[in-house]
Amino acid sequence: MRAKCWVAGIGIPVLLIVLLAIFWSWNWFIPMVDSRASAALGRKVTMSHLHVRLGRVVTVRAGNVQIDNPKGFPATQPFAKIRQLTIRFNIIDYLFHNRTVVPLIDLNHPVINAVATPAQVDNYTFKAAKPSKPGKPKPPPEIGTLTIESGLAHVVDPKLKANLRLVIDTRAATGIVAKHR
Incomplete structure:
Protein backbone atom coordinates (compact mmCIF):
# COMPACT_ATOMS: atom_id res chain seq x y z
CA MET A 1 0.00 0.00 0.00
CA ARG A 2 2.80 2.38 0.93
CA ALA A 3 4.62 1.68 -2.32
CA LYS A 4 1.47 2.48 -4.35
CA CYS A 5 1.09 5.84 -2.58
CA TRP A 6 4.76 6.61 -3.11
CA VAL A 7 4.59 5.71 -6.83
CA ALA A 8 1.37 7.73 -7.25
CA GLY A 9 2.85 10.67 -5.34
CA ILE A 10 5.90 10.78 -7.61
CA GLY A 11 4.40 9.37 -10.81
CA ILE A 12 1.43 11.73 -11.17
CA PRO A 13 3.49 14.98 -10.92
CA VAL A 14 6.13 13.56 -13.28
CA LEU A 15 3.40 12.52 -15.76
CA LEU A 16 1.84 16.01 -15.55
CA ILE A 17 5.24 17.64 -16.23
CA VAL A 18 5.86 15.33 -19.20
CA LEU A 19 2.39 16.08 -20.64
CA LEU A 20 2.90 19.81 -20.12
CA ALA A 40 3.95 50.32 -25.20
CA LEU A 41 3.98 51.61 -28.80
CA GLY A 42 0.57 53.27 -28.80
CA ARG A 43 -0.69 51.36 -31.82
CA LYS A 44 -1.79 47.86 -32.70
CA VAL A 45 0.91 45.19 -32.79
CA THR A 46 0.21 41.60 -33.87
CA MET A 47 2.20 38.43 -34.47
CA SER A 48 1.35 34.93 -35.65
CA VAL A 57 20.18 34.57 -22.10
CA VAL A 58 16.53 34.15 -23.14
CA THR A 59 15.87 34.01 -26.90
CA VAL A 60 12.46 35.18 -28.11
CA ARG A 61 11.39 34.63 -31.73
CA ALA A 62 8.22 36.21 -33.05
CA GLY A 63 6.91 35.44 -36.53
CA ILE A 82 8.76 41.75 -39.93
CA ARG A 83 8.85 38.16 -41.14
CA GLN A 84 10.79 37.07 -38.05
CA LEU A 85 11.98 39.12 -35.08
CA THR A 86 14.57 37.55 -32.77
CA ILE A 87 15.59 39.19 -29.51
CA ARG A 88 18.08 37.84 -26.98
CA PHE A 89 17.60 39.15 -23.44
CA ASN A 90 20.10 38.67 -20.58
CA ILE A 91 17.78 37.65 -17.75
CA ILE A 92 20.60 37.42 -15.13
CA ASP A 93 21.57 41.09 -15.58
CA TYR A 94 17.92 42.06 -15.31
CA LEU A 95 17.17 40.02 -12.19
CA PHE A 96 20.36 40.67 -10.23
CA HIS A 97 21.61 44.05 -11.50
CA ASN A 98 18.36 45.73 -12.66
CA ARG A 99 19.95 46.33 -16.09
CA THR A 100 18.30 45.64 -19.40
CA VAL A 101 20.92 43.97 -21.60
CA VAL A 102 19.88 42.89 -25.10
CA PRO A 103 22.86 41.18 -26.78
CA LEU A 104 21.06 40.71 -30.12
CA ILE A 105 18.15 42.06 -32.14
CA ASP A 106 17.69 40.35 -35.51
CA LEU A 107 15.12 41.52 -38.06
CA ASN A 108 14.51 39.04 -40.85
CA HIS A 109 12.87 40.67 -43.87
CA ALA A 119 1.67 69.13 -42.22
CA GLN A 120 4.61 67.26 -40.59
CA VAL A 121 2.47 64.56 -39.01
CA ASP A 122 4.28 61.24 -39.26
CA ASN A 123 3.74 57.54 -38.62
CA TYR A 124 7.22 56.88 -37.19
CA THR A 125 7.04 58.87 -33.94
CA PHE A 126 5.92 56.69 -31.05
CA LYS A 127 4.44 57.98 -27.83
CA ALA A 128 6.75 57.67 -24.85
CA ALA A 129 5.85 54.91 -22.43
CA LYS A 130 4.90 56.13 -18.98
CA PRO A 131 7.22 54.98 -16.20
CA SER A 132 5.70 52.19 -14.14
CA LYS A 133 7.07 53.54 -10.86
CA PRO A 134 7.74 57.14 -9.86
CA GLY A 135 11.26 57.95 -8.78
CA LYS A 136 14.65 57.30 -10.31
CA PRO A 137 14.34 56.51 -14.03
CA LYS A 138 15.80 53.25 -15.29
CA PRO A 139 18.90 53.48 -17.44
CA PRO A 140 18.38 52.88 -21.16
CA PRO A 141 18.78 49.31 -22.39
CA GLU A 142 22.21 48.14 -23.48
CA ILE A 143 21.86 46.81 -27.02
CA GLY A 144 24.57 44.69 -28.60
CA THR A 145 24.28 43.59 -32.23
CA LEU A 146 21.51 44.69 -34.58
CA THR A 147 21.22 42.62 -37.74
CA ILE A 148 18.83 43.25 -40.59
CA GLU A 149 18.36 40.60 -43.25
CA SER A 150 16.70 41.55 -46.55
CA GLY A 151 15.16 44.74 -45.21
CA LEU A 152 13.10 47.17 -47.27
CA ALA A 153 12.22 50.72 -46.27
CA HIS A 154 10.09 53.35 -47.97
CA VAL A 155 10.67 56.81 -46.47
CA VAL A 156 8.59 59.82 -47.51
CA ASP A 157 9.09 63.33 -46.07
CA PRO A 158 7.70 66.28 -48.06
CA LYS A 159 9.57 68.85 -45.93
CA LEU A 160 12.87 67.26 -46.96
CA LYS A 161 11.55 66.52 -50.47
CA ALA A 162 12.48 62.92 -49.84
CA ASN A 163 10.93 59.81 -51.33
CA LEU A 164 13.39 56.96 -50.75
CA ARG A 165 13.19 53.23 -51.29
CA LEU A 166 15.99 51.45 -49.47
CA VAL A 167 17.24 47.88 -49.39
CA ILE A 168 18.99 47.22 -46.08
CA ASP A 169 21.12 44.20 -45.25
CA THR A 170 23.73 44.10 -42.49
CA ARG A 171 26.77 41.93 -42.55
CA ALA A 172 29.09 41.31 -39.61
CA ALA A 173 32.29 41.99 -41.58
CA THR A 174 31.21 45.15 -43.40
CA GLY A 175 28.68 46.83 -41.11
CA ILE A 176 25.47 48.31 -42.45
CA VAL A 177 24.95 48.30 -46.18
CA ALA A 178 22.25 50.57 -47.58
CA LYS A 179 21.40 50.71 -51.26
CA HIS A 180 19.21 53.29 -52.95
CA ARG A 181 16.88 51.90 -55.64
Whole structure:
Protein backbone atom coordinates (compact mmCIF):
# COMPACT_ATOMS: atom_id res chain seq x y z
CA MET A 1 0.00 0.00 0.00
CA ARG A 2 2.80 2.38 0.93
CA ALA A 3 4.62 1.68 -2.32
CA LYS A 4 1.47 2.48 -4.35
CA CYS A 5 1.09 5.84 -2.58
CA TRP A 6 4.76 6.61 -3.11
CA VAL A 7 4.59 5.71 -6.83
CA ALA A 8 1.37 7.73 -7.25
CA GLY A 9 2.85 10.67 -5.34
CA ILE A 10 5.90 10.78 -7.61
CA GLY A 11 4.40 9.37 -10.81
CA ILE A 12 1.43 11.73 -11.17
CA PRO A 13 3.49 14.98 -10.92
CA VAL A 14 6.13 13.56 -13.28
CA LEU A 15 3.40 12.52 -15.76
CA LEU A 16 1.84 16.01 -15.55
CA ILE A 17 5.24 17.64 -16.23
CA VAL A 18 5.86 15.33 -19.20
CA LEU A 19 2.39 16.08 -20.64
CA LEU A 20 2.90 19.81 -20.12
CA ALA A 21 6.27 19.62 -21.92
CA ILE A 22 4.72 17.69 -24.82
CA PHE A 23 1.72 19.98 -25.32
CA TRP A 24 3.26 23.34 -24.26
CA SER A 25 2.96 26.17 -26.76
CA TRP A 26 4.39 29.66 -26.36
CA ASN A 27 1.74 30.76 -28.86
CA TRP A 28 -0.71 30.77 -25.95
CA PHE A 29 0.99 34.01 -24.83
CA ILE A 30 0.54 35.85 -28.15
CA PRO A 31 -2.58 37.81 -27.07
CA MET A 32 -0.80 39.05 -23.93
CA VAL A 33 2.40 39.97 -25.82
CA ASP A 34 0.37 41.70 -28.57
CA SER A 35 -1.52 43.68 -25.94
CA ARG A 36 1.62 44.75 -24.03
CA ALA A 37 3.50 45.71 -27.21
CA SER A 38 0.47 47.65 -28.49
CA ALA A 39 0.21 49.56 -25.20
CA ALA A 40 3.95 50.32 -25.20
CA LEU A 41 3.98 51.61 -28.80
CA GLY A 42 0.57 53.27 -28.80
CA ARG A 43 -0.69 51.36 -31.82
CA LYS A 44 -1.79 47.86 -32.70
CA VAL A 45 0.91 45.19 -32.79
CA THR A 46 0.21 41.60 -33.87
CA MET A 47 2.20 38.43 -34.47
CA SER A 48 1.35 34.93 -35.65
CA HIS A 49 4.00 32.82 -33.93
CA LEU A 50 5.98 33.01 -30.69
CA HIS A 51 8.81 30.80 -29.48
CA VAL A 52 10.93 31.25 -26.35
CA ARG A 53 14.14 29.42 -25.47
CA LEU A 54 14.91 29.77 -21.79
CA GLY A 55 18.41 30.08 -20.36
CA ARG A 56 20.81 32.63 -18.91
CA VAL A 57 20.18 34.57 -22.10
CA VAL A 58 16.53 34.15 -23.14
CA THR A 59 15.87 34.01 -26.90
CA VAL A 60 12.46 35.18 -28.11
CA ARG A 61 11.39 34.63 -31.73
CA ALA A 62 8.22 36.21 -33.05
CA GLY A 63 6.91 35.44 -36.53
CA ASN A 64 4.97 37.73 -38.85
CA VAL A 65 5.10 40.77 -36.60
CA GLN A 66 3.03 43.74 -37.78
CA ILE A 67 2.99 47.27 -36.37
CA ASP A 68 0.03 49.24 -37.67
CA ASN A 69 -0.06 52.90 -38.59
CA PRO A 70 -1.44 55.42 -36.09
CA LYS A 71 -4.92 56.86 -36.61
CA GLY A 72 -5.11 59.18 -39.58
CA PHE A 73 -2.85 57.07 -41.81
CA PRO A 74 -4.03 54.47 -44.31
CA ALA A 75 -4.55 51.01 -42.88
CA THR A 76 -3.76 49.38 -46.23
CA GLN A 77 -0.01 49.46 -45.62
CA PRO A 78 1.13 49.04 -42.01
CA PHE A 79 4.07 50.99 -40.58
CA ALA A 80 6.13 47.79 -40.32
CA LYS A 81 6.01 44.09 -41.09
CA ILE A 82 8.76 41.75 -39.93
CA ARG A 83 8.85 38.16 -41.14
CA GLN A 84 10.79 37.07 -38.05
CA LEU A 85 11.98 39.12 -35.08
CA THR A 86 14.57 37.55 -32.77
CA ILE A 87 15.59 39.19 -29.51
CA ARG A 88 18.08 37.84 -26.98
CA PHE A 89 17.60 39.15 -23.44
CA ASN A 90 20.10 38.67 -20.58
CA ILE A 91 17.78 37.65 -17.75
CA ILE A 92 20.60 37.42 -15.13
CA ASP A 93 21.57 41.09 -15.58
CA TYR A 94 17.92 42.06 -15.31
CA LEU A 95 17.17 40.02 -12.19
CA PHE A 96 20.36 40.67 -10.23
CA HIS A 97 21.61 44.05 -11.50
CA ASN A 98 18.36 45.73 -12.66
CA ARG A 99 19.95 46.33 -16.09
CA THR A 100 18.30 45.64 -19.40
CA VAL A 101 20.92 43.97 -21.60
CA VAL A 102 19.88 42.89 -25.10
CA PRO A 103 22.86 41.18 -26.78
CA LEU A 104 21.06 40.71 -30.12
CA ILE A 105 18.15 42.06 -32.14
CA ASP A 106 17.69 40.35 -35.51
CA LEU A 107 15.12 41.52 -38.06
CA ASN A 108 14.51 39.04 -40.85
CA HIS A 109 12.87 40.67 -43.87
CA PRO A 110 11.47 43.82 -42.26
CA VAL A 111 9.38 46.09 -44.48
CA ILE A 112 9.07 49.66 -43.16
CA ASN A 113 6.79 52.42 -44.50
CA ALA A 114 7.89 55.65 -42.78
CA VAL A 115 5.73 58.54 -43.97
CA ALA A 116 5.37 62.20 -43.03
CA THR A 117 2.60 64.45 -44.36
CA PRO A 118 3.08 68.02 -45.61
CA ALA A 119 1.67 69.13 -42.22
CA GLN A 120 4.61 67.26 -40.59
CA VAL A 121 2.47 64.56 -39.01
CA ASP A 122 4.28 61.24 -39.26
CA ASN A 123 3.74 57.54 -38.62
CA TYR A 124 7.22 56.88 -37.19
CA THR A 125 7.04 58.87 -33.94
CA PHE A 126 5.92 56.69 -31.05
CA LYS A 127 4.44 57.98 -27.83
CA ALA A 128 6.75 57.67 -24.85
CA ALA A 129 5.85 54.91 -22.43
CA LYS A 130 4.90 56.13 -18.98
CA PRO A 131 7.22 54.98 -16.20
CA SER A 132 5.70 52.19 -14.14
CA LYS A 133 7.07 53.54 -10.86
CA PRO A 134 7.74 57.14 -9.86
CA GLY A 135 11.26 57.95 -8.78
CA LYS A 136 14.65 57.30 -10.31
CA PRO A 137 14.34 56.51 -14.03
CA LYS A 138 15.80 53.25 -15.29
CA PRO A 139 18.90 53.48 -17.44
CA PRO A 140 18.38 52.88 -21.16
CA PRO A 141 18.78 49.31 -22.39
CA GLU A 142 22.21 48.14 -23.48
CA ILE A 143 21.86 46.81 -27.02
CA GLY A 144 24.57 44.69 -28.60
CA THR A 145 24.28 43.59 -32.23
CA LEU A 146 21.51 44.69 -34.58
CA THR A 147 21.22 42.62 -37.74
CA ILE A 148 18.83 43.25 -40.59
CA GLU A 149 18.36 40.60 -43.25
CA SER A 150 16.70 41.55 -46.55
CA GLY A 151 15.16 44.74 -45.21
CA LEU A 152 13.10 47.17 -47.27
CA ALA A 153 12.22 50.72 -46.27
CA HIS A 154 10.09 53.35 -47.97
CA VAL A 155 10.67 56.81 -46.47
CA VAL A 156 8.59 59.82 -47.51
CA ASP A 157 9.09 63.33 -46.07
CA PRO A 158 7.70 66.28 -48.06
CA LYS A 159 9.57 68.85 -45.93
CA LEU A 160 12.87 67.26 -46.96
CA LYS A 161 11.55 66.52 -50.47
CA ALA A 162 12.48 62.92 -49.84
CA ASN A 163 10.93 59.81 -51.33
CA LEU A 164 13.39 56.96 -50.75
CA ARG A 165 13.19 53.23 -51.29
CA LEU A 166 15.99 51.45 -49.47
CA VAL A 167 17.24 47.88 -49.39
CA ILE A 168 18.99 47.22 -46.08
CA ASP A 169 21.12 44.20 -45.25
CA THR A 170 23.73 44.10 -42.49
CA ARG A 171 26.77 41.93 -42.55
CA ALA A 172 29.09 41.31 -39.61
CA ALA A 173 32.29 41.99 -41.58
CA THR A 174 31.21 45.15 -43.40
CA GLY A 175 28.68 46.83 -41.11
CA ILE A 176 25.47 48.31 -42.45
CA VAL A 177 24.95 48.30 -46.18
CA ALA A 178 22.25 50.57 -47.58
CA LYS A 179 21.40 50.71 -51.26
CA HIS A 180 19.21 53.29 -52.95
CA ARG A 181 16.88 51.90 -55.64
